[in-house]
Amino acid sequence: MTKRAPVPLSSLFDDAMPDALANLRISGLCLDSRRVQAGDAFVALQGEKQNGLAFIAQARQAGAVVVIVDAQSQLPGEDIELPVLAVAQLAQKLPALARSFYADPSARLHMLGVTGTNGKTSCAWFYAHWVAQLQQTCGMLGTLGYGVVTQAGAQLEATGFTTPDVFSLQRVLAEFLHADCERVAMEVSSHALAQARVAEISFDTAIFTNLSRDHLDYHKDMHSYALAKRKLFATPGLQRAVVNLDDQAGRELLASLPESVTAISYSLSEPGADLYARDIETDLQGISATVVTPAGEGRLYCKFPGLFNLANMLAVLAALQAEGFALSALLDCAGKLPYVPGRMxxxxxxxxxxxxxxxxxxxxxxxxxxxxxxxxxxxxxxxxxxxxxxxxxxxxxxxxxxxxxxxxxxxxxxxxxxxxxxxxxxxxxxxxxxxxxxxxxxxxxxxxxxxxxxxxxxxxxxxxxxxxxxxxxxxxxxxxxxxxxxxxxxxxxxxxxxxxxxxx
CATH class of the missing domain: 3.90.190.20 (Mur ligase, C-terminal domain)
Incomplete structure (x- = not known):
């Protein structure tokens, strides 16, 4: 893990604070007391299941040098033996705080975000490995973990989440930048969008795969679930949106995109899409199809069976082509993409x-x-x-x-x-x-x-x-x-x- 040089606490907040706090230097920000390292600031918030205020002692023992709490928090009665910084509306400020501490790494990376019920992992995997085949180093972040993908393959470290918390996310992006990555392929979950974990990420391209029943224990209904997914496509500065025309929610999304975003549709069969497939052949060994694009057409071969895998590859192909990669080079590499772990x-x-x-x-x-x-x-x-x-x-x-x-x-x-x-x-x-x-x-x-x-x-x-x-x-x-x-x-x-x- 790459730790950044300690920074003064005062550099991260506009609010005035006592000198003892203003001059305090921190080397990290952490929401989870189990992951606190020496020199970190522990951000103690009320979560869905746990209250961070109950774990201040654990964070102190792990080396935290300050506790940051919401101004409305009720602090524990016992002496917590650490300086405390109270911040109004702290939860809403976390994304900007994380971006500022890690010096806004996504602004210096080409960021792809993938959302949808199914296909996020495969799309991120295909994108990162396709880019690697074309001699560019790509970071990958999602359900399988995070790591740098090169022609030699991917070494991923598990996170336990599709999209990590705001501090872990910005830290990982900073690590990708430090590792000389040019691009990042990132899964964006509906939970992360609803909780604003990616609110300060600068996405260049976003992919929408599909929407079907999942996570209703959290979102309660399909409408709320769909609205959460749409937030990715309202990201300020987003340049292009790649959307599945075969999906009803995708068609609705296409109709609602801001004029500033270039819409690119893909389909398994619809000639009206910007990119579509025909003459599809599939067996247990894989799939092949003729891909029709604005730049011409060609035969796509891959070793992943199933039309859903072809749909995921079309989404990534559309994104990469829109980002300037030549169709012929992309098709040449398609058959070399490695299997996605645990996906067919x-x-x-x-x-x-x-x-x-x-x-x-x-x-x-x-x-x-x-x-x-x-x-x-x-x-x-x-x-x-x-x-x-x-x-x-x-x-x-x-x-x-x-x-x-x-x-x-x-x-x-x-x-x-x-x-x-x-x-x-x-x-x-x-x-x-x-x-x-x-x-x-x-x-x-x-x-x-x-x-x-x-x-x-x-x-x-x-x-x-x-x-x-x-x-x-x-x-x-x-x-x-x-x-x-x-x-x-x-x-x-x-x-x-x-x-x-x-x-x-």
Missing amino acids: QRVSLPGEDAVLAGFAVFIDYAHTPDALENALIALKPQVSGLLRLVFGAGGDRDTGKRAVMGKVAARLADQVVITSDNPRSEAPARIAEQIRVGMPADSNVVVELDRERAIKLAIDSATKGDVVLVAGKGHERFQEQGGQKRPFDDYAVAQRALMARSAA
Whole structure:
């Protein structure tokens, strides 16, 4: 982690403050007491679940030199043994405070922001690796973590969030700048937009992928969810917006864009789009299509199956072309892009790329009704046997989508194994029951709440011509239950099941 040189506290605020505070120098800003480092200012705010004021002692022990609180805060009764700076409307000032402390790094980077229910990670991954293939260093930030992407690949450090808090976000962008990145591909979640975490980020290009049911435990309704997504496209200084014309929310967004923003539409089939695909061919090995653009047309080849992957590639291709990259160079590189971890990723034995034992196994992050449907639709035409699905639904999240996912699973999969997927504080059996509600009584469904056994069951049952899809976790390396995260890796579990079967 790159730490910036300490700065006077007074340089970050317009308000007058006592000399003892004004002359105090800080080397970082932190909202999480567990991540405080020596010399940091601890910003103690009331969050959704925790009150930062309760963790001042922990921050002091970690090396905090000052506590910044909202002027309306009720400080703890005990002596906190640190200087305190009270700031009016502190929460609203955090984005500008973070930008100022880290010297506005996004203004010196070419910033791509990607939002939408599904496809954010793939678009950011494709953009960063496409740019790297074209000899430019690109930072990447999102669900998979953050890091610098070069031709040699990506080394990503996990953050635990799609879009980090305001201070972590600006710090990461400053690190990208320090690492000589020219560009950054960044996922922008609806939570981050609603909470103004990206309010002081200077985006050059924004991509909208799609909008379908997710996060209604937070946003409450689809209208509020859509409004949160739209905030990215109202960013001051945004130059271009790349929008999915095949999505209803995308079409509405296109109609509402400011005149100062160049609108670029893409589609899997609509010739009226600025960029669209035709003559599409797909199988388990990947996809190819003729891409028609304002600069001409050409054949796109990639090793990622599914129309949704093609849609994501079209979005990124449209963005890069609008940013000045030549179509021919982009198409030449498309087949070299590496797999996105946990996104329609085929499982194989070590050193083995072929379909094993006559059937194929994929893992995918699909955890919404729309994403699950798209993943199953992508695989179903390639299946000569049975399409077998292993999936669950997350606990303490939107309960309304569970039956919808069950309905999708029953309609498109030939055999379904319902299992647990981060049940958190909920009973896994109860979640499974709510999924089962959406499925016809005669569905070919098994409930196996032990996720490892569920994956093994599906793979052991597969025969020649079958395809097994393990959905929900994708890249995740944990199972969250009862307040604990224990190690769990869908890919590793599926690979072990394949190895055991091949050795039998």
